[in-house]
Amino acid sequence: MTELSTNTPKPRDVSAIVTAGLAKRYAAERRFRAFGIAAIAIAVAFVALLFSSIIGNGYTVFVQTHMRLDVELSADAIDPKGTRDATVLARGDYAGLVKGALRERFADVKKRRDKRKLHGLASQGASYDLRNMVLADPNLIGQRISVWLPVSDDADMLIKGHIPRHTGEGSRRISDKEIAWLDALAEAGDLETQFNVRFFTSGDSREPELAGIWGAVVGSALTLLVTIALAFPSGVATAVYLEEFAPRNRWTDLIEVNINNLAAVPSIVFGLLGLAVFLNFFGMPRSAPVVGGFVLAIMTLPTIIIAGRVALTSVPPSVREAAYGLGASPVQAVFHHVLPLAMPGMLTGAIIGMARALGETAPLLMIGMVAFIVDIPGSFTDPSTVLPVQVYLWADSPERAFMEKTSAAIMVLLAFLIVMNGAAVYLRKKFEVRW
Amino acid sequence: MKKTLALAALAAVTFAGAAEARDQIRIVGSSTVYPFSTTVAEQFGRSTSFKTPVVESTGSGGGLKLFCSGVGVDHPDITNASRAIKKSEVDKCQKNGVTSITEVKIGYDGIVLANSAKAPQMKLTRKQLFLALAKDVPAGEGKLIPNPNKTWKDVDASLPDLKIEVLGPPPTSGTRDAFAELALEGGCKKIKWVAALKKSDKNKYKAVCHSIREDGAYVEAGENDVLIVRKLEANPDAFGVFGYSFLDQNSDKVQGSVIEGVAPEFEAIADGSYPVSRPLFFYVKNAHVGKIQGIKEYLAEFTSNKAWGPDGYLADKGLVPMPEDERKRYQRDAANMFHNIM
Numbered sequence: 001m002t003e004l005s006t007n008t009p010k011p012r013d014v015s016a017i018v019t020a021g022l023a024k025r026y027a028a029e030r031r032f033r034a035f036g037i038a039a040i041a042i043a044v045a046f047v048a049l050l051f052s053s054i055i056g057n058g059y060t061v062f063v064q065t066h067m068r069l070d071v072e073l074s075a076d077a078i079d080p081k082g083t084r085d086a087t088v089l090a091r092g093d094y095a096g097l098v099k100g101a102l103r104e105r106f107a108d109v110k111k112r113r114d115k116r117k118l119h120g121l122a123s124q125g126a127s128y129d130l131r132n133m134v135l136a137d138p139n140l141i142g143q144r145i146s147v148w149l150p151v152s153d154d155a156d157m158l159i160k161g162h163i164p165r166h167t168g169e170g171s172r173r174i175s176d177k178e179i180a181w182l183d184a185l186a187e188a189g190d191l192e193t194q195f196n197v198r199f200f201t202s203g204d205s206r207e208p209e210l211a212g213i214w215g216a217v218v219g220s221a222l223t224l225l226v227t228i229a230l231a232f233p234s235g236v237a238t239a240v241y242l243e244e245f246a247p248r249n250r251w252t253d254l255i256e257v258n259i260n261n262l263a264a265v266p267s268i269v270f271g272l273l274g275l276a277v278f279l280n281f282f283g284m285p286r287s288a289p290v291v292g293g294f295v296l297a298i299m300t301l302p303t304i305i306i307a308g309r310v311a312l313t314s315v316p317p318s319v320r321e322a323a324y325g326l327g328a329s330p331v332q333a334v335f336h337h338v339l340p341l342a343m344p345g346m347l348t349g350a351i352i353g354m355a356r357a358l359g360e361t362a363p364l365l366m367i368g369m370v371a372f373i374v375d376i377p378g379s380f381t382d383p384s385t386v387l388p389v390q391v392y393l394w395a396d397s398p399e400r401a402f403m404e405k406t407s408a409a410i411m412v413l414l415a416f417l418i419v420m421n422g423a424a425v426y427l428r429k430k431f432e433v434r435w
Numbered sequence: 436m437k438k439t440l441a442l443a444a445l446a447a448v449t450f451a452g453a454a455e456a457r458d459q460i461r462i463v464g465s466s467t468v469y470p471f472s473t474t475v476a477e478q479f480g481r482s483t484s485f486k487t488p489v490v491e492s493t494g495s496g497g498g499l500k501l502f503c504s505g506v507g508v509d510h511p512d513i514t515n516a517s518r519a520i521k522k523s524e525v526d527k528c529q530k531n532g533v534t535s536i537t538e539v540k541i542g543y544d545g546i547v548l549a550n551s552a553k554a555p556q557m558k559l560t561r562k563q564l565f566l567a568l569a570k571d572v573p574a575g576e577g578k579l580i581p582n583p584n585k586t587w588k589d590v591d592a593s594l595p596d597l598k599i600e601v602l603g604p605p606p607t608s609g610t611r612d613a614f615a616e617l618a619l620e621g622g623c624k625k626i627k628w629v630a631a632l633k634k635s636d637k638n639k640y641k642a643v644c645h646s647i648r649e650d651g652a653y654v655e656a657g658e659n660d661v662l663i664v665r666k667l668e669a670n671p672d673a674f675g676v677f678g679y680s681f682l683d684q685n686s687d688k689v690q691g692s693v694i695e696g697v698a699p700e701f702e703a704i705a706d707g708s709y710p711v712s713r714p715l716f717f718y719v720k721n722a723h724v725g726k727i728q729g730i731k732e733y734l735a736e737f738t739s740n741k742a743w744g745p746d747g748y749l750a751d752k753g754l755v756p757m758p759e760d761e762r763k764r765y766q767r768d769a770a771n772m773f774h775n776i777m
Contacts, residue, residue, distance in 0.1 A: 087484075116746070124748075128481060163687070172687045206474040206752070283509060286461070287489055372473040374480050374487035375459075383459065383489045396659055398470065398684040398753070 054414075058407025061199055064209060065159045066148040067122070068190040069101040073134065075142050084138050092134070094127035098149065106181060117178055123150040125198070125210045148194065153208040153401035155182055159193065162400065173400070199408065203374045204390065208401030211394070213412050215376045219289055219369075219384030220358060220416065222377060226293020227357050231300045232350050236339075238301075239308030239346070244334050263302035270299045271363030279367060286368035287383035295363045300353035307349020311342040344431040351424035355417055361388045387413040457508040460488035460729055464498025464515030465609055467544055467678050468715050471749050472515050478748070479736045485729035488513075495609040502718065503528035512723045512730055516716045517544065517609035535721035539734070539769050541743055543755040545679035545704040545712040546614050547691040548601070554671040555595070557587075557692040561710060564694070565622030566590045567599050568653055570646035573626050582648045602656040602663045603647075603676035611647075613713045614676055618694070620644040621710060664689055679704060679712075680753025704755040705745075712755070721772050731770075738766040 075082065078092035099119045103109065109118050126149035133147070134140055150156075154174045157163045163172055165179065185191040203215030238259075246252045274295035278284045284291050315338050323333035364370060370389050377384035385393070391413065394406040462472055469492040480487025493501065495516040502514035503524055520538070528536065548564070550557060566572055567590045571579040587594035604611040623644035624630045632640040647653050656663045656675070663675040664685050674692070679699055682691050691699035695710050703709040717737075724730045736742060743749050745756050756762065 091482075120751075167687060173684070206470065206477050279509070285457070286509070287491075368489075368491055370491065372469070372476065372490040372492075374477055396466075396661060398660070398681045400684060 054407045054410050056407075058404055058411055060160045060162070061404050061408035062196055063160075063193040064196040064198065065151045065156045066192060066194050067151050067185050068146060068148050069098070069105060069122075070144060070146050071097050071101045071130065072144045073097065073130070073140050073142065078134060078141050079138075084141075086135060089135055089138060090131060092131065094130040094134075095124070097130060098122045098126045106184075114177060117175060118181065120152055121155055121178060121181060123152045123209045124207055125150045128210075148192075150198075150209050151182075151191075153399060154178075156209055157401050157404075158182065159186075159191070160404075162404065199405075203376050204372060204385070204393070205374060206372075208397075208399050208405055211402070211405055213387075213390065213409055215373060216385050216387045216390035216409070217412065217416070219292075219373075219377050220386040222289035222380055222384065223292040223296060223386055224354055224358060226290055226380060227296040227300060228350065228354060230293065230297035231304055231353065235301050235304030235350065235353075236308055236346055238305045239312060240334060240339065242305070243309045243312040244338065245330070259302050259305050263306060266362075267299055267360050268362040268366070270295050271366030273298065274363060275366040285381050285383075287371050287373070287385075288381045289369075289377060289384050290380040291367050292364055292369050292386065293380075295367060296357040296360060299360070299363060300350075300357050303353035303356065304346070304350050307352070308342070308346045311345025311349065312338060314345065315341045340431075344428045347427045347431070348424050351420055351427075355420050358386075358413075358417060358420065359388050361386075361392055364389060387416060458728060459486035460513065460727055460733055461511045462488050462490045462513045462515065462717075463493045463501050463511045464491075464513075464717070465495040465517040465715070466492045467495075467517040467609060468515035468541070468717065470680060470752050471541065471715070471754050472717065474749060474752055475733070475737045475742055478742070479729070479733050482736075483729065483732055485732065488729075488733060499524045499718075500527075502720065503531055503533055505531045506533055506720065506722045508727070510720075512720055512727050513733075514718050516718065517713065518612060519714075519716060520718060533720060533722070537719040537721055537769065537772050539717050539719065539738065539765050540757065540761070541715050541717060541737065541754065541765075542749070542757050543704055543712045544715050544753075545699045545709050545755065546610060546617065546676065547679055547682045547699040547711070548618075548674050548676055548694065549667065549682055549689040549691045550674045551667050551671040552686075552688055552690045556690050557594075557674070558696070559594070559692055559694055561618055561622035561695060562625045563587075563591050563594065563622070565619045565625075565644070568601060568647055569619060569623070569643070570648045571643065573629055573643075576628055579643065582650070582652075585652075597672050599652040600654065600670075600673040601652065601676060602654045602666055602673060604660075605655040605657060610676070610678060614711070615645040615647065617711045617713060619647070678753070679755065683753040701750075701755060705758075715754070719769075719772070724772055731772075734769040738762070738769045 074097070077097055078094075079085075079088055081088070099122075102118050102122060103115065106118055109115055129149055130147070133145075151159075154163065155178065158165065158174050158179065159182065163174060182191060198210060199212050201214050202210065202212030205211040242252060242256065274291060278291045278294055279286060319337050319341065320333050323337045324330075328336065361370065364386060368383075369385055370392070371383065371385060372393065373383050373385050375382070387409065391406055391409045394402045394409060460476075462476065464472075469490065473490045476488040476490050479485065491498075491511075495518055498511075498514035499516060499520060502511050504510055520536075525536075528534075548557070548559070566582075567584055567587065569582055572582050572584070574580045584590050584599060586596055586598055588596040590599075603614065624633075629640065629643055632643065656666065660677040660681045663677055664681060667673055667675045668688050675689070679691075682689060682699060683701075697703050697709045699709050699711075704712045719730065719734065739747075740762075741747050743754065743756055743762065747756070750756055757765070
């Protein structure tokens with residue numbers, strides 16, 4: 001007893017040890033919190049840097065410089081015979097009309113070289129705009145109208161400040177004369193930036209001022225529809241069967257290992273699979289959203305299955321047992337009780353998989369979706385491209401104005417992602433059950 | 436997985452019908468020709484009642500591989516190439532039933548060595564370029580040593596004392612092939628005993644003249660020329676290798692080096708005095724003409740003066756046009772589809 005009492009410290013000593021160590025423990029705690037805050041700060045700083053550079057480069061895309069010109073829609077250039085037939089109207093020389101209007105505006109430009117430069121101020125889109133106006137209302141022929149027409153990409157870049165004005169003339173793409181013409185237009189109030197409707201409504205183009213994101217948005221939407229329609233039902237079915245019904249044996253173990261492996265396979269492999277199976281074997285069309293959807297569905301399946309199984313295991317066994325106790329069959333127990341409770345987790349997994357599918361370009365390269373496509377896809381078999389591919393294609397284009405388009409396309413892609421992730425949060429909150 | 440495959444099979448049967456009736460032209464091939472091809476495709480789509488052709492940038496070799504894989508709607512109609520078709524590719528085409536091809540030369544592209552516009556302009560000969568970038572350089576008669584040149588001054592005393600740092604395309608690129616063939620081989624030929632090798636040992640000659648050093652002086656920057664331009668802007672001591680159209684579009688940021696006394700300018704490439712320039716082509720599958728709507732009209736648009744002429748819209752995109760008689764010849768050939776290379 002006496003031995004013991006000498007060995008055990010007295011109560012006063014314990015508190016002394018605790019007090020001595022206390023400062024150290026507080027410091028450790030403070031240090032850990034500081035590390036956490038620093039980590040978050042670094043992450044936020046990078047995100048802020050990314051966003052500010054993207055938005056800084058791309059926000060100007062929402063407006064497009066237009067100039068006001070008085071265009072004589074002469075019957076000679078559009079419809080000399082007066083037939084008012086749509087195919088004749090579509091073939092009219094609208095580019096000539098725009099050029100004529102520019103020459104009339106700057107009547108003192110005489111030299112051939114200068115005239116070419118002057119004509120270059122207007123975008124090619126100007127003549128398309130005029131054509132569409134005439135097609136919509138043939139009564140305009142013969143009239144003199146004052147219209148706002150888009151300017152070329154170089155002029156647009158100058159007005160938006162992406163081409164510096166004050167460097168030497170030889171080292172920029174726009175000459176002093178062109179700047180003087182634009183300034184004259186601006187002074188007369190005939191040059192202004194307007195909301196860029198075209199960017200949100202048209203497909204790709206080689207002319208930066210005419211290029212739009214809508215074709216890629218539709219392509220992404222069609223592709224993801226196919227992906228979710230295929231991957232979600234089969235993913236959920238696989239997860240439910242493996243988790244609730246399958247016997248535990250070597251075969252199910254093998255399948256499980258394979259599914260986990262597939263989740264880590266580089267995405268290009270799925271593209272090669274798509275090329276070999278869907279295009280070469282089944283002869284499906286190249287560049288089509290349906291094939292893209294198939295490939296991405298196979299890619300997202302493992303993610304959905306794994307998330308689905310985790311969601312199912314997190315449903316307490318008491319729920320199943322209660323259902324069995326009341327006489328439910330295993331199928332009834334799963335479909336009436338377990339699956340509804342696991343649904344929020346499964347949906348979250350599905351949408352995370354979809355978000356990854358939205359950002360993929362590599363597997364689509366092999367099946368021909370990395371392509372220049374102007375027409376907006378109207379069905380699942382029309383050739384189309386997707387948002388990240390559009391970002392890549394524009395980033396690779398030589399024209400300066402495509403840099404702005406690239407950033408804008410990234411913003412649209414981010415918005416698409418935010419909407420999808422928002423939907424995931426909403427669905428989870430809506431179905432979530434707490435116990 | 437099984438279910439997906441079953442669904443896929445089902446869908447494939449449904450969509451096989453859709454593949455039969457392709458109503459737009461499909462074009463693949465070179466990334467150098469891509470900007471020109473897409474411009475024409477867009478013009479064609481807007482000015483005719485045909486659908487806009489779909490253009491994929493697969494590289495010259497990849498394009499010809501797809502092109503030669505067979506006849507039918509599953510295979511492309513046209514392939515772009517930044518080099519002429521090779522004998523082996525013609526054989527492959529023939530083996531797969533593609534027995535009749537029309538070749539159309541569309542113009543020229545200069546390959547430039549460029550640096551930041553802020554740095555002084557470089558004046559080089561092809562021989563200096565070879566000595567700076569070759570993997571092995573000749574040292575005396577018949578002897579090769581690994582390239583010892585660290586700075587441009589090591590290559591030639593008249594050049595600046597700057598570390599050799601050249602960003603360029605990887606070996607898969609047609610631009611790289613053309614650069615090696617036109618610039619490096621052009622310089623390599625100037626060395627007498629190497630030039631003699633061409634007759635005696637062709638493989639060795641090619642290995643000496645076409646191998647680019649791998650010790651870090653030549654940096655493979657991927658196929659993305661925009662990236663090279665940005666890197667040059669950030670590093671005034673570095674040089675980049677890319678097509679003339681990128682120089683043309685970024686003339687405020689980068690400048691082309693003078694090679695053999697000629698600066699890479701539009702006129703110099705057009706008249707052939709700029710030494711590092713190459714012809715660009717596209718190839719048309721004759722069996723598809725008439726089967727796929729609009730191929731003839733597309734050719735007519737491409738070979739019209741408003742497209743590929745000296746004042747055409749392709750010149751605005753950086754294509755260097757051919758002389759008039761050459762243009763006329765190819766235009767006629769394209770219209771008749773008889774310039775058959777088989």
